[in-house]
Amino acid sequence: MDLCQLTALELAEKLKSGQVTQADAIAAAQARIAAAQPENNAFVTVADEVSPTAGLSASPLAGVPMAYKDNICTKGVKTSCASKILGDFKPPYDATIVERLRAAGAVSLGKLNMDEFAMGSTSETSFYGPVKNPWDLSRVPGGSSGGAAAAVAAGEVWYAIGSDTGGSIRQPAAYCGVTGMKPTYGTVSRYGLIAYASSLDQMGPIARSAADCAAVLDLIQGRDPRDGTSLDAPAGGLLAGLTGDIRGRRVGIPADCFGDGLDGEVRRAVLAAADVLRARGAVVEEFPLPVIRYAVPAYYIIACAEASSNLSRFDGVKYGWRAEHYEDLTELYTKTRTEGFGSEVKRRILLGTFVLSTGYYDAYYKKALQVKAVIKSAFDEAFQKYDLLLTPVAPTTAPKLGESLSDPLQMYLSDIYTVSVNLAGLPGISVPCGFDAKGMPIGAQLIGPALGDGVVLNAAHAFQLETDYHKKAPAEKGGGRA
Amino acid sequence: MKMTEEMVDYVSALARLKLPEEERARMTGELEQILAYMDVLNALDTSSVEPMSHVFPVKNVMREDVVLPSAGRAALLANAPAPDGEAFLVPRTVE
Secondary structure, three states, X not given: XXXXXXXXXXXXXXXXXXXXXXXXXXXXXXXXXXXXXXXXOOEEEEOOOOOOOOOOOOOOOOOOEEEEEOOEOEOOEOOOOOOHHHOOOOOOOOOHHHHHHHHOOOEEEEEEOOOHHHOOOOOOXXXXXXXXEOOEOOEOOOOOOHHHHHHHHOOOOOEEEEEEOOOXXXXXXXXXXXXXXXXXXXXXXXXXXXXXXXXXXXXXXXXXXXXXXXXXXXXXXXXXXXXXXXXXXXXXXXXXXXXXXXXXXXXXXXXXHOOOOOOHHHHHHHHHHHHHHHHOOOEEEEEOOHHHHHHHHHHHHHHHHHHHHXXXXXXXXXXXXXXXXXXXXXXXXXHHHHHHOOHHHHHHHHHHHHHHOOOOHHHHHHHHHHHHHHHHHHHHHHHHHOOEEEEEOOOOOOOEXXXXXXXXXXXXXXXXXXXXXXXXXXXXXXXXXXXXXXXXXXXXXXXXOOOOHHHHHHHHHHHHHHOOHHHOOOOOOOXXXX | OOOOHHHHHHHHHHOOOOOOHHHXXXXXXXXXXXXXXXXXXXXXXOOXXXXXXXXXXXXXXXXXXXXXXXXXXXXXXXXXXXXOOOOEOOOOOOO
C-alpha cells in the first residue's frame, strides 16, 4: 500500500484504527517531498522538525499531514508570499485557519510555493523559482496556488490550503488533476491571509476528492470576530451531507462559457461531465450568460485597485527586506519596493494606482464596481432557475513553462471562467473530468449560489462516485503518486 | 486610452516605484494594451446601476471592546530590517 496515494479521509481512518502510525505517515510524506521538491519546487519552506499531533482527536482529519500556501501566516515560520520583499518574515501570530486546523489535529509539513503575492496564473512569478506540473515537468501547474496543487498531485501532502482571488485554487487544481474548492466569500476567516484583493480573497482546500474538501471546510468555515467580512452563517455538516443524491437537481450550462477560445478537448470533457450528472438524475440545460464577457476586465480593475492599496504596507520599514543605499525616507521606500517586487506585482500595483487616480476613477474603478453589480445580479437570476452551474475551469490544459508571461493580457484572459465566481462571492469547485491527448488533466467547475457550498460539494461527490479521474496520479517523474 | 511614459512616471511616483528605463518602456506598452482591452466595459450601459463594493450586506460590524494581549514589542520588531530595540529606524525626516 502506498500511503501517499490515499485520500486524506482514508489516511485519517487508518490512523484512527491504528493500521498506520502518524510517524509512518509523516515519514512517507517527507520521503516523497525529498524526492519531488528538486523537480517540481512545490515548497518554499519544508519543515525540518514535524511533530505528530498529541493524541488523535475526534476530528475526521486528525493527524493528517498537510501544508499551507506561503501567503498564510504561520507563527514563527517563514511566510514569504514568494516575494523578495518579505525576506525571511516570520509572523508573530497564526492565521485563524491555522489555529483551527491545528486544534483539529492537522500536521503542517511546510509552506507552499505560489505566484508572488498570489498574482499570476502559472506559479512562475515566485522569487523562489517556478513550480512545475507533476504530470509534465515542462508545463506550469497553474496559479497562483500552484505549489499547493502540485504537492497534492505529487503525493507530497494529503491536502493543502490555498487562496483564491480570481481562480487561484480552482485553476491549478484543474491543471494538476486534483480537486480544489473556493468556498462562499466570508465563510472562511481571512485573518492572517496576507491580502491581495480583500473583497475577493478567500482560502480553501486542494485535495484528492470532494469529500476531502468537505472535511477540510467543516474545520475551517465559521464566523471569526477578527475578520469583519466574516459571515454569521451556520458552518459544519458538509461531509455528513454528501449523499451523492442529485436527482432532480437543476444544472445550468452557460452557453457563453463554451464559445470561441475554448479548447475542443476541454469542451468535450466538460460536456461529458454534464452527461454524468444527467445519468445520476440531474436536469441539465443550456442558458445564456452574456455578461461573462465583462468579468475579466472588471476583475482586473477591482483586484489591482485593492492590491495597490494592500501592498502599500510593504515599505522596507516594518518587516522583511530593505534595499541598500538611500538618501532619505522616500528613496528608502522607492528603492525597496522597486527592487523587492517582481514585474507582475509592479504591473498590477501600477494598474491599480492608475484606475484609482484622479480623472480615471469613475471611468475605470467605479465602472468596474457597477459591472460587478450587473454580474452578481445575472448570477442571482441564474440561480432562480438552477441549483448549480457547470463550466470549464480554464480554456486549455496547462501551458508550457515560459509561454504565458510574455503576454500578460493573454494570461489575464485565460481567467475568464473563474473570476466571475469571485466577483459574485459564490462557491466554486474544480473537479478532474478527463485528460487531453497529451495526457494533461482537464477540470470542470461547479458553481453554486451564495452559501450553497454543500450543494456544490454534493454534486462534485456524485460525479466522483461515477468517475475515477480524481484517482489518477502522475507517473513517478516529479515524485508522482502512481 | 493612450498611455504615455510620463503617465507611467506619475503613477509610479504615487505608488513609490521607479522603473528602470527598459522596464518603463515595456510597462507603458503593456498597460496601454491592458487598458484598451478594459474599454470593452463601456459597451455595457451601467448608468442606472449602483456601484457594488461588497457582495453581502455586512456593515458596521460591532463587537464588545475586550482587552486582549497583543504581540509584544520585541516580537514585532524582530521582523524589522532596522530595529533599535524600541522602534523602527528610518532616515531622519525632520531636520
